[in-house]
Amino acid sequence: MPMYSVAFPVDGLTSDQKREIAGAVTRIHAAVTGAPESFVHTSFEAFAAGDYFVGGEPAGPIVITGRIRAGRSDGDKQRILRQLAAAVADITGRPLAEVATIVRDVPSKYIFEGGQLMPEPGQEDAWLARLGGGPTTEELAVRHFEAWKKGDVEAIAADYAPDAVLVNGFGAITGREAIADFYRRVFTEWFPAEVREAIEFGRPLVDGDTAFLEWHGGPASYAADTLVIRDGRKQYQSFAAVFTS
Template sequence: MPLYTVTTRKSLPDQKREELANLIMNVHCGLTGAPETFVNVMYWENAPLNSGIAINVLGTVRKGRTPDMNQTLQNEMAAKISDLLLLSAGEIEMSLFEMPAQWIMEGGEVLPEPGEEAFCEWLQKGHAE
């Protein structure tokens, strides 16, 4: 968690997939402070999308951040995806879906609330890896 599902009309080359996954992780972690080990990216390629849309990114993220933070996360991620894939803003759909942390497990442990990672004993010991 978070899980970002990237849906594209056409397949992406392996290098672009890797670059995009790293971009998503870096933007998410850079803005939220979440550990990198939490970020997962999944691809669904050659999918039907709405007319004019080249990529759809749905991020399932932990609930508890401010609306401003979520908007910043969406805006920055969409802008960087646009730069990486040479797409216009209109060709990108970006959505976030919030899920309570207590509904999510990593490495057999329930995730801490956003901002409480430093107080999470199992995470500090590296059991989530």
């Protein structure tokens, strides 16, 4: 979780300003990093007159310290710093020179929330799926074949991990987009709508994160798919078939 702490002089912020700042922190972090807004925490800590010094002299700035997951680029972190400072100055009417922003990296493996360690940047979808009770292996396998019957390439592709691998008689196809392109070819060249109507699927046999399903129809007298599901995504798939024509 990104945790932002806002230190400010007692009576230096109204309740409405705190709410506006929290909203700005959330929007800026999510927009720059791509992380879900629900990840962002913001807290406020007031300090009394005489409790904050700059250069040994009493001072009363607003200081935002962000502890964010390590892995962000220097450019992204600097955008966060500048945008937060500008937003707080605008909300409070203070000069930009009286607002300080700091960002510190914390490895994801040292952050625990929602009953599990936080994900690495870019792996939030799978983390949220586990947290919210994402689809089971069987549910995702059934969803895959229902979309297959409809020829819905977008629905099929959406459940693959970005680096998923599909292995078939043509070799290995790596990556969600490449797999989507392969399915477009499948539904155009071998299994158009009128052929898919004749396909008969069995129920997936599931063991842990693996689902196996046999089917037949159209040009395939026998076919079988094996799906490996990890973190709520199709990570690996193998396909084999006996074609009659």
